[in-house]
Amino acid sequence: MIKIKVPATSANVGVGFDCLGLAVSYYSTITFEPSTTKLEISGCPAEFQTEDNLVYQAFVKGCNFLDKPVPNVKITITGDIPVARGLGSSSVCVVAGLKAASVWFSDGISKDQLLSLATQMEGHPDNVTPAILGGLCVSFMDDHHEPQVIKYDVNPELHFVALIPDYEVSTHEARKVLPKTLSYADAIHQVSHCAAMTKALELGDMHMIHEACDDRMHEPYRAKLIPDYDAAKAICERVGGTMYISGSGSTLMAILADEAAENEVINNAQAAFPSWKIRKLTVAATGVTSEVSERGKVLHR
Numbered sequence: 033m034i035k036i037k038v039p040a041t042s043a044n045v046g047v048g049f050d051c052l053g054l055a056v057s058y059y060s061t062i063t064f065e066p067s068t069t070k071l072e073i074s075g076c077p078a079e080f081q082t083e084d085n086l087v088y089q090a091f092v093k094g095c096n097f098l099d100k101p102v103p104n105v106k107i108t109i110t111g112d113i114p115v116a117r118g119l120g121s122s123s124v125c126v127v128a129g130l131k132a133a134s135v136w137f138s139d140g141i142s143k144d145q146l147l148s149l150a151t152q153m154e155g156h157p158d159n160v161t162p163a164i165l166g167g168l169c170v171s172f173m174d175d176h177h178e179p180q181v182i183k184y185d186v187n188p189e190l191h192f193v194a195l196i197p198d199y200e201v202s203t204h205e206a207r208k209v210l211p212k213t214l215s216y217a218d219a220i221h222q223v224s225h226c227a228a229m230t231k232a233l234e235l236g237d238m239h240m241i242h243e244a245c246d247d248r249m250h251e252p253y254r255a256k257l258i259p260d261y262d263a264a265k266a267i268c269e270r271v272g273g274t275m276y277i278s279g280s281g282s283t284l285m286a287i288l289a290d291e292a293a294e295n296e297v298i299n300n301a302q303a304a305f306p307s308w309k310i311r312k313l314t315v316a317a318t319g320v321t322s323e324v325s326e327r328g329k330v331l332h333r
C-alpha cells in the first residue's frame with residue numbers, strides 16, 4: 033500500500049496573488065493499493081466517487097507521463113480539509129495522485145517534474161508548490177511555462193488561525209470576479225507590499241505584516257463573496273492581528289503575535305460564528321510525504 037500525506041495550503045497570503053503560498057499543519061492522507069476493479073474510491077463526497085475524481089485524474093496523468101499502463105486502484109481518502117474553502121483541497125488531490133503514480137512506478141517522477149505536472153493541472157503554481165515543498169513558497173512561471181520556486185522562512189513565533197466558514201467559495205467562480213487589468217500605480221503597490229510581506233513574515237514583524245498585507249489584486253473583489261469578511265477582520269484586528277483571505281476564500285486566515293491574541297480570536301470567532309470551524313495552524317515545514325507498506329510493515333518512506 034502507498035500512503036501519501038499532503039498538507040493544506042494557504043495561497044496568496046494576502047498580497048501574493050498566484051505566487052505566494054504557505055503549507056499549513058492540516059493534512060489529508062490518501063492511500064493507493066491494487067484493486068480487482070478499475071477504480072474504487074472512498075472518503076470523499078459521493079459526487080467525487082467517479083473516474084473524474086481529481087486524485088484519480090492526477091494518478092492517471094502521472095502514469096501517462098511515465099508511459100505506464102494505469103493499474104486498477106483502490107483510493108482511500110482520510111482527512112477533513114474542507115472543499116472550496118481556500119485551503120487548497122484541489123492541490124492536495126493533484127499532488128497526491130501524481131506522487132502516488134511516481135511511487136507506484138519506482139519514484140519515476142522527479143520533484144521538478146512533479147512541480148511542473150501539478151502546476152499544469154492546477155493552472156497556477158501557488159498552492160501546489162508549498163504542498164510539494166512545504167513552508168512558504170514564492171513561485172512564478174518562466175518563459176518555458178515551467179514553475180520556478182524559491183522558499184522563504186516564516187518566523188516560528190507567529191501564530192496562524194484559520195477561520196473556516198460553513199459556506200464554500202469556488203476558486204473558479206472567485207477568479208471570474210477579478211478585473212482583467214491593473215494600473216501601473218496598483219502594480220507598484222502590489223510588488224512593494226508583496227516583497228515587504230515575505231521579509232516581514234521571516235522577521236515576525238507584526239507591524240510590517242499589517243502594513244504590507246494590503247492587497248489590491250483580489251481581496252477587494254472577493255471580500256464581497258464572503259459576507260462575514262468585515263466582522264471577522266474586526267475580531268482579528270482588535271487584538272493587533274492581521275487577516276487575509278486564504279486562497280480564493282472562504283477561509284479567512286489570522287496572523288497573530290502570541291497565544292493570548294490567538295485564544296482571543298478563537299473565542300470571539302467561535303462566539304460570532306458558531307457553525308464555523310476555527311483551527312490553530314502552524315507552518316508545515318515539509319510538503320508531500322510517502323510511505324510504502326506491505327501487510328502493515330513499512331518498507332520505505
Ligand SMILES: Nc1ncnc2c1ncn2[C@@H]1O[C@H](COP(=O)(O)OP(=O)(O)O)[C@@H](O)[C@H]1O
Binds near residue numbers: 087122123204
Ligand atoms: N476529496 C476530493 N476528491 C475529489 N475532488 C476533490 C476532493 N477535494 C476537492 N476536490 C476538487 O477540488 C475542487 C475544489 O477546489 P477549489 O474550488 O480550488 O477549492 P480549494 O482548492 O480551495 O478547496 C472540488 O470542486 C473538486 O473538484
Ligand SMILES: N[C@@H](CCOP(=O)(O)O)C(=O)O
Binds near residue numbers: 051117156207250279
Ligand atoms: N491564487 C489562487 C489560489 C486559489 O487557492 P484555493 O485554495 O482557493 O484553491 C487564486 O487566488 O485564485
